[in-house]
Amino acid sequence: MTPVLIAQLLLTFFVFFMLLNSAAVMVYAERKVAAFLQQRIGPSLVGPKGMLQPMADIVKLLFKEDLRPAAADKFLFVLAPVVSATAAFAAFAVVPFGAETTFFGLLDEPIKLQVADVNVAVLVIFAVASMGVYGIVLAGWSSNSKYSLLGGLRSSAQMISYELSYGLALAGVLVVANSMSLTEIVDGQSGTWLGFIPRWFVFLQPVGFLIYMTAGLAETNRAPFDFPEAEQELVAGYHTEYSSMAFAMFFMAEYINMVTVSAVATDLFLGGWHGPFLPESLGWIWFLLKVSAILFCYIWVRWTLPRYRYDQLMRFGWKVLLPVAAVNLMVTAAGVLYFAR
Amino acid sequence: MLFYVFASIAVVASLLVIAQRNPIHSVLLLVASFGALSGLYVLLDAPFVAVIQIIVYAGAIMVLFLFVVMLLNAPVEDTEYDQKVHPLLRQGPTRFGVLLAVALVAELFWALTKGGGESGAFAGGAVSSVRTIGRSLFTNYSFAFEVTSILILVAMVGAVVLARQER
Amino acid sequence: MTPTLSDYLMLSGVLFAIGAAGVFMRRNLITILLSIEIMLNAVNLTFVAFGRALGSADGQIIVFFVMTVAAAEAAVGLAIVIALYRHRESLNPDSFTVLKW
Secondary structure (H helix, E strand, O other): OOHHHHHHHHHHHHHHHHHHHHHHHHHHHHHHHHHHHOOOOOOOOOOHHHOOHHHHHHHHHHHOOOOOOOOOOHHHHHHHHHHHHHHHHHHHHHOOOOOOEOOOOOOOOOEOOOOOOOOOHHHHHHHHHHHHHHHHHHHHHHOOOHHHHHHHHHHHHHHHHHHHHHHHHHHHHHHHHOOOOHHHHHHOOOOEEOOOEEOOHHHHOHHHHHHHHHHHHHHOOOOOOOHHHOOOOOOOHHHOOOOHHHHHHHHHHHHHHHHHHHHHHHHHHOOOOOOOOOOHHHHHHHHHHHHHHHHHHHHHHHOOOOOOOHHHHHHHHHHHHHHHHHHHHHHHHHHHHHHOO | OHHHHHHHHHHHHHHHHHHOOOHHHHHHHHHHHHHHHHHHHHHOOOHHHHHHHHHHHHHHHHHHHHHHHHHHOOOOOOOHHHHHOOHHHOOOHHHHHHHHHHHHHHHHHHHHHHOOOOOOOOOOOOOOOHHHHHHHHHHOOHHHHHHHHHHHHHHHHHHHHHOOOOO | OOOOHHHHHHHHHHHHHHHHHHHHHOOOHHHHHHHHHHHHHHHHHHHHHHHHHHOOOHHHHHHHHHHHHHHHHHHHHHHHHHHHHHHHOOOOHHHOOOOOO
16 A cells, blocks of 8 residues: 555545535535525524534434335435435546645655546546436436426436536537646646736636536526426425435535536636645645635525526527537637637 | 456346336446446547447436336336236247347357457557547548438437327 | 457347347337347447457447437437327337237
8 A cells, every 4th residue: 555545545535525514514605695695694593603504404404204205116216316416426536626746745756636537537527417317317206296206307307408508618628728638627727828817718718618607507406597496386396205314415416516516617717726826736725715706606696596487497508508509619619720820 | 357347237237127127227227237338448448438428328318218218107017917927038029039149149159269369368558549539530430420410410300200299 | 367359249249139139028119229229339349349459449430420320219219109109008019010000
């Protein structure tokens, strides 16, 4: 067991642990930010400034009775939240969050701050996003209730429709960066133009960034695209019949999907861990700041915009977002051809 | 070693696919089989094909199958004979099917072991990257690529027309 | 021991046989379509294995096209199954014996 191997194992556990923590932090942040946007205080009783509220939520969920409807397909009923949560965690395996580091000289050779460095990392993220659809479809089906089935089918139809625009926005970045490996894409964004404008891809691909964030909102079933799980519409959509730990897993899977989409957006468009004033080895601080900014925008959008109706949502995805993404890709390809001459 | 793990998962999952009564279980087992095949493609130095297999087959085609099975909501066979006798043990085409499958496998085994020792280890290190595949796809095979796009368009139109409700 | 080309060919032959057996033995349209997908995957595996053994990228390119064709065929096949089910309320191919619609 060489030190490098031990370091990589520890890194894997660390990433898993931090993702779990991020779900808890997101629960608290969402409620606080929503409260401030609505000019109230939000959770403030449990712990200092309400910071132990996620603990209280988790304890409450654990103590709830674990229901299981009678006529449901038992194996699929139990499998669905597991699939959802696994897909949410698995996508983060290829996301790098810092430069190569030797942990202040403890290791002989530097390791990357990434669980697995594959050279088709962007495609892997897309593939895992496709697998996340199964959790929802199986949850809707195996609950054997009409609200769940409708919610599940609508939710998964929405996810696969917006996957196309998601993929085309990713393809725009691939054309500019000339590589599919996330580490190389981030390395292509180091340095500055004119001394102060960082070479982030968001300046080369502004439309692509907007498309990616919109499709990311729809992929993670967040407002304004959260019709399938809206409380006023379909009771609670595909997770109506779930309670206690299984519901917690769906909840957690949704937040971790948000974190993954934000992390990938940071790597692809906002320069990853590059930033001024800090040495490269502390770049993960910039990464955290950028991901937090995007997550704040997620929450901000949720509590500001009204919800799209389902047919409006599908019409927007197919008739507006997909053509814009395709045209963006064509213009990007033309631009790269012209300027690389 | 990994080859045997993935190969056994693929074979067992495929056997269970044709042996299940409930079509939803068949679809999910086939997704597992595709995952194992994707692992085999990675072992064969084809990471692009492996990821495309997950995206296209396991992530799109199987979701389509799942949607159709759920929307049709067809009851699993309901006559008495069908409930008593397992689908793979019934008369008629079953015996022919079993004979055909066994004959195919036996023939293949004979052909592979008889053909001399030249079908041996793989040629060393022929790693084809996404870059070479893309370049070859858009230069040598560009006509087939364009025809494929027309094929998909035709299939889309055909599927929409066929599945439309009669007024 | 590292797997050889014949190991891969044997595996894809077994998968193809399983798919063919499924097409013959099952009397449920959806399962028949699934067995056809198993056969197509076995063929894909053969192509990639030979492409690796001969050191060319052509095997993977053909797989790309086979996957596209399989997707188109699955879509049209499922649309036909939907139309047939709407008409006769059955997924058993034996109930579609009369040429009259």
